[in-house]
Amino acid sequence: MQNTATDARPRYRERLAPSLWLLVTVALAGPMVSLIFVPVGSTVALIAGAAVSAVLVTSFIAAAPVVSVEGTTLRVGRAHIDARFLGEPVALTGEDARQARGPGLPARGWHLIRGGIDGIVVVPDTDQDDPVEAWTISSRTPDRLAAAIRAAH
Helix, strand or coil: CCCCCCCCCCCEEEECCCCHHHHHHHHCHHHHHHHHHCCCCHHHHHHHHHHHHHHHHHHHHHCCCEEEEECCEEEECCEEEEHHHECCCEEECHHHHHHHHCCCCCCCCEEECCCCCCCEEEEEECCCCCCCCEEEEECCCHHHHHHHHHHHC
16 A cells, blocks of 8 residues: 655754854843842742743743745745745855845845844745745755755745
């Protein structure tokens, strides 16, 4: 018997988590909170500080958007589009990515740009009924994301 089930695994999946420096900065709120609770007791202060740091770091990571290509659908955060409406993706890094994030950013485009992530993938939107001209997406591995979008066509 032939297996007719489609592969449900994503071709590409990346969580655009904050940089390590941002997580360290957020975690520093814990020692500040512990200073507030020192008059109550040192044990309470340590527990409160550790709990605040853990909750903040976990929240920042959990709230980070996910970029994925599943089947023929590109999902970027809460937005999604079928790959048949996408043109040829362009993976950019370095100065080209800076230009695409800044002066080259389309005014009528859909953007998910994260600081600290150098790579960018720009994908034209070919749907005539969609007012969006292009999708601009941050990625730590823009070549892999562009390849996954091409494979989803």
